[in-house]
Amino acid sequence: xxxxxxxxxxxxxxxxxxxxxxxxxxxxxxxLYWYRQSLGQGxxxxxxxxxxxxxxxxxxxxxxxxxVRPEGSVSTLKIQRTExxxxxxxxxxxxxxxxxxxxxxxxxxxxxxxxxx
Amino acid sequence: xxxxxxxxxxxxxxxxAFLTINCTYTATGYPSLxxxxxxxxxxxxxxxxxxxxxxxGSNKGFEATYRKETTSFHLEKGxxxxxxxxxxxxxLSDSGDYKLSFGAGTTVTVRA
Numbered sequence: 250x251x252x253x254x255x256x257x258x259x260x261x262x263x264x265x266x267x268x269x270x271x272x273x274x275x276x277x278x279x280x281l282y283w284y285r286q287s288l289g290q291g292x293x294x295x296x297x298x299x300x301x302x303x304x305x306x307x308x309x310x311x312x313x314x315x316x317v318r319p320e321g322s323v324s325t326l327k328i329q330r331t332e333x334x335x336x337x338x339x340x341x342x343x344x345x346x347x348x349x350x351x352x353x354x355x356x357x358x359x360x361x362x363x364x365x366x
Numbered sequence: 367x368x369x370x371x372x373x374x375x376x377x378x379x380x381x382x383a384f385l386t387i388n389c390t391y392t393a394t395g396y397p398s399l400x401x402x403x404x405x406x407x408x409x410x411x412x413x414x415x416x417x418x419x420x421x422x423g424s425n426k427g428f429e430a431t432y433r434k435e436t437t438s439f440h441l442e443k444g445x446x447x448x449x450x451x452x453x454x455x456x457x458l459s460d461s462g463d464y465k466l467s468f469g470a471g472t473t474v475t476v477r478a
Binding site: 252253280282284289290291292293294297305308340342354355356357358359360 | 402407408409410415455457469470471
């Protein structure tokens with residue numbers, strides 16, 4: 250596909266369960282970002298990958314959250330022992346390169362709506 | 367830390383009305399400023415951007431000017447259409463940075 254693809258589009262899980270959210274970035278984009286958007290708020294940064302490595306994970310709220318990008322393309326956001334407060338839309342974005350003056354435009358997926366019941 | 371404050375919504379307008387959405391920011395360096403738009407059922411899309419003071423970003427009839435003296439980046443459109451109904455987000459990335467800091471979003475509804 251031409252854009253950033255996220256699956257599933259919706260996920261309902263029970264409190265305490267483990268979930269995985271997948272992001273397939275635009276082909277050739279080396280930078281990948283995860284954001285979380287709670288109801289009525291703007292997206293909040295979680296983690297940034299440049300290639301396979303997490304260059305900045307300062308936005309991850311706690312150690313229940315983890316993300317990987319083993320081959321520098323697809324990324325998976327993993328949430329352990331989910332809590333009701335984790336309910337939000339999780340957005341993935343990708344760009345050609347990292348930030349700076351000539352910052353590349355970030356293209357966003359449609360998000361995964363996670364509901365923890 | 368960096369932050370963005372934008373006008374609260376929702377905003378409801380008639381077609382051909384003038385739209386302004388206010389946005390102010392706080393940043394430690396020299397940020398780049400952005401407006402993103404989210405149409406119903408779609409992902410966030412970059413609408414326009416400005417990378418330094420006094421730059422004007424424009425796209426699809428929308429404009430915003432980077433005002434360093436007032437730390438603002440207000441979005442304007444002279445004549446809105448029904449198809450402009452969406453949620454608009456102001457955002458910044460600080461100099462040399464890659465993270466975007468977003469405002470809370472403003473929902474705009476344009477009636478025919």
